[in-house]
Amino acid sequence: MTTTASPAHTEEALSAEAPAPTTRTDLDPSNTPTEHAGLLAWVAEVAALTQPDRIHWVDGSDAEYKALTDELIAGGTLVRLNDEKKPNSFWARTDPSDVARVEQRTFICSVDEADAGPTNNWMDPAEMKALMTELYRGSMKGRTLYVVPFCMGPLTADKPMFGVEITDSAYVVASMRIMARTGSEVLAKMGNDAPYVPCLHSVGAPLQPGQKDVSWPCNDEKYIVQFPEERTIWSYGSGYGGNSLLGKKCYSLRIASAMARDEGWLAEHMLILKLISPEKTVHYIAAAFPSACGKTNLAMLDPTLEGWEVETLGDDIAWMRFGEDGRLYAQNPEYGLFGVAPGTGWKTNPNAMRTIEKGNSLFTNVALTDDGDVWWEGYSQTPPNHLTDWKGREWTPESDEVSSHPNSRFCTPIKQCPIIADEYEDPNGVPISAILFGGRRATTVPLVTEARDWDHGVFMGATLSSETTAAAVGEVGVVRRDPMAMLPFMGYNAGDYLNHWITVGKDNDASKLPKIFYVNWFRKDEAGKFVWPGFSENGRVLKWVIDRLEGKAAAVETPIGRVPTVDSLDVSGLDLSVEALEVALNVDDEEWKAEIPLIEEWFAKLGDKVPAALKLELDGLKARLG
Numbered sequence: 001m002t003t004t005a006s007p008a009h010t011e012e013a014l015s016a017e018a019p020a021p022t023t024r025t026d027l028d029p030s031n032t033p034t035e036h037a038g039l040l041a042w043v044a045e046v047a048a049l050t051q052p053d054r055i056h057w058v059d060g061s062d063a064e065y066k067a068l069t070d071e072l073i074a075g076g077t078l079v080r081l082n083d084e085k086k087p088n089s090f091w092a093r094t095d096p097s098d099v100a101r102v103e104q105r106t107f108i109c110s111v112d113e114a115d116a117g118p119t120n121n122w123m124d125p126a127e128m129k130a131l132m133t134e135l136y137r138g139s140m141k142g143r144t145l146y147v148v149p150f151c152m153g154p155l156t157a158d159k160p161m162f163g164v165e166i167t168d169s170a171y172v173v174a175s176m177r178i179m180a181r182t183g184s185e186v187l188a189k190m191g192n193d194a195p196y197v198p199c200l201h202s203v204g205a206p207l208q209p210g211q212k213d214v215s216w217p218c219n220d221e222k223y224i225v226q227f228p229e230e231r232t233i234w235s236y237g238s239g240y241g242g243n244s245l246l247g248k249k250c251y252s253l254r255i256a257s258a259m260a261r262d263e264g265w266l267a268e269h270m271l272i273l274k275l276i277s278p279e280k281t282v283h284y285i286a287a288a289f290p291s292a293c294g295k296t297n298l299a300m301l302d303p304t305l306e307g308w309e310v311e312t313l314g315d316d317i318a319w320m321r322f323g324e325d326g327r328l329y330a331q332n333p334e335y336g337l338f339g340v341a342p343g344t345g346w347k348t349n350p351n352a353m354r355t356i357e358k359g360n361s362l363f364t365n366v367a368l369t370d371d372g373d374v375w376w377e378g379y380s381q382t383p384p385n386h387l388t389d390w391k392g393r394e395w396t397p398e399s400d401e402v403s404s405h406p407n408s409r410f411c412t413p414i415k416q417c418p419i420i421a422d423e424y425e426d427p428n429g430v431p432i433s434a435i436l437f438g439g440r441r442a443t444t445v446p447l448v449t450e451a452r453d454w455d456h457g458v459f460m461g462a463t464l465s466s467e468t469t470a471a472a473v474g475e476v477g478v479v480r481r482d483p484m485a486m487l488p489f490m491g492y493n494a495g496d497y498l499n500h501w502i503t504v505g506k507d508n509d510a511s512k513l514p515k516i517f518y519v520n521w522f523r524k525d526e527a528g529k530f531v532w533p534g535f536s537e538n539g540r541v542l543k544w545v546i547d548r549l550e551g552k553a554a555a556v557e558t559p560i561g562r563v564p565t566v567d568s569l570d571v572s573g574l575d576l577s578v579e580a581l582e583v584a585l586n587v588d589d590e591e592w593k594a595e596i597p598l599i600e601e602w603f604a605k606l607g608d609k610v611p612a613a614l615k616l617e618l619d620g621l622k623a624r625l626g
């Protein structure tokens with residue numbers, strides 16, 4: 001429903017000359033689809049500040065989606081793809097400066113600086129609000145203010161997790177429709193007083209009367225800000241997904257992790273999968289890998305091992321709570337996939353290809369083929385002879401640059417995944433048998449290591465290291481500590497976060513806790529080639545994990561934990577030399593000794609908040625390494 005901004009219905013306003021349509025908004029309750037007074041007041045307040053031309057309450061209908069995407073096509077933001085290739089799908093190109101998350105511009109504005117901790121940017125919340133209020137003042141001039149009611153997790157939950165995003169970007173509205181449950185149904189369920197997380201977003205590109213818009217409005221000055229105590233999000237200047245789809249990282253990880261700390265649960269950067277053995281035993285596995293390190297791929301695994309099956313529950317975020325039976329239950333709060341495009345192909349991730357083939361997708365910063373389809377590096381073995389690249393330039397296989405940005409993404413409804421598990425909509429989630437932590441390390445870290453117990457597993461997660469990727473602006477390939485793959489997503493002090501993990505272990509029945517493993521698909525040989533084939537073959541590692549849970553596979557004790565014996569990992573039918581397997585599984589004491597000062601440096605950064613249990617783990621590791 002779109003209402004043209006008009007003066008409030010006061011005597012004075014009615015008798016006066018109609019003011020410029022940008023100064024007031026029509027918030028007459030009879031013209032809005034809700035009577036939620038708190039929400040109406042917030043929308044009115046934001047509209048008064050940002051001065052949009054129009055307010056549009058998003059209903060989530062197909063007609064609305066059509067109108068939005070038509071408008072985006074007219075404005076040059078989207079290009080409609082060939083319906084025979086990708087039905088109801090669109091190609092988007094961002095401004096080349098707005099392609100990834102901006103960690104340097106991301107803030108946790110807790111009341112107390114200590115609560116943001118040593119790993120987050122912080123500013124006093126009042127100061128930040130004052131600063132951003134001036135940025136937002138008039139920032140939606142010439143644009144539409146969209147109100148997007150959304151729910152993270154099923155609407156059928158006991159306490160649905162509502163949010164409302166106000167944005168001036170139609171691209172964000174279209175993407176939110178895929179990534180979260182949005183629209184009228186959500187608004188109706190919110191009733192007159194449901195609590196929700198207010199999420200304010202502006203691309204920060206007001207239009208003067210008559211000014212022509214650019215195809216990707218954004219602002220060089222960017223702020224991605226979480227106010228954890230208020231459970232509020234303010235984002236400014238970027239249209240890129242991770243910075244602008246505020247239900248995702250900002251709400252479901254940063255704000256939710258603060259909620260989870262307060263309420264005794266976990267909000268994690270994890271995929272969730274269902275693994276079915278040839279004997280039809282079922283295990284659910286959650287896995288945390290940093291951005292662009294393989295979650296989407298593992299979540300949709302097509303195992304090569306005979307008889308094993310995987311079904312998908314989530315590819316990026318898991319909310320985990322303890323059930324009455326003492327087990328840890330995980331649920332995916334999202335509704336769509338926002339997956340890394342490059343490297344996704346029929347060989348590596350056929351289930352992702354089947355998912356996007358069904359259409360209803362937005363592709364951002366990939367290349368466009370001459371027949372109206374998309375392409376990116378790894379999509380197929382041989383590139384087409386001619387493409388339009390992610391910067392809109394002619395591209396041929398002879399071009400010096402890649403056709404698609406390394407962090408280009410597909411945004412697709414998760415329910416289109418052909419292997420989506422039936423439990424996906426279950427508000428209670430699924431009981432997790434094993435948690436995997438993993439990173440991207442060319443050296444040192446073996447293919448898979450089993451933790452001895454919960455605390456040891458938390459130590460593995462707490463000291464997880466990974467090479468940086470294109471998912472965030474900055475240098476790529478630099479090894480950094482990324483605790484539980486949550487470094488950019490912890491909504492509070494990293495030391496407190498690790499304590500929360502230790503406490504969760506203490507407060508619950510140890511025999512029912514998930515077992516923890518540490519994996520690395522990315523070890524390289526001396527020639528710089530990955531030693532482990534990865535992708536579908538990672539099912540072999542999952543089998544070993546399940547066999548360990550069931551007491552069926554052998555392992556060697558090493559200083560860092562239990563690693564498969566060369567015979568216990570099922571490599572039947574795999575073209576992999578024994579030498580390569582040995583490299584993949586190798587635990588080199590010298591390499592690990594070199595890791596110790598890095599871990600100590602990391603713990604020193606966390607200061608006196610490092611849990612005693614983790615210091616004990618470090619002492620133990622040092623002693624075992626000699």
Ligand SMILES: Nc1nc2c(ncn2[C@@H]2O[C@H](COP(=O)(O)OP(=O)(O)OP(=O)(O)O)[C@@H](O)[C@H]2O)c(=O)[nH]1
Pocket residue numbers: 289290291292293294295296297298315316338339340341342343344348471521522530533534535538
């Ligand atoms: N060598 C190798 N590469 C992999 C493997 N799994 C995934 N990749 C590559 O890693 C990149 C990122 O993978 P994703 O699965 O999209 O990463 P993600 O963890 O879901 O990332 P975010 O959405 O950023 O959180 C892609 O280019 C994949 O092709 C693997 O087992 N081996």
Ligand SMILES: O=C([O-])CC(=O)C(=O)O
Pocket residue numbers: 100101241242243248249290291292316338471472
């Ligand atoms: O947030 C994003 O832009 C995509 C994502 O999953 C990540 O970076 O981990």
Ligand SMILES: [Mn+2]
Pocket residue numbers: 269290291292316
């Ligand atoms: Mn992610």
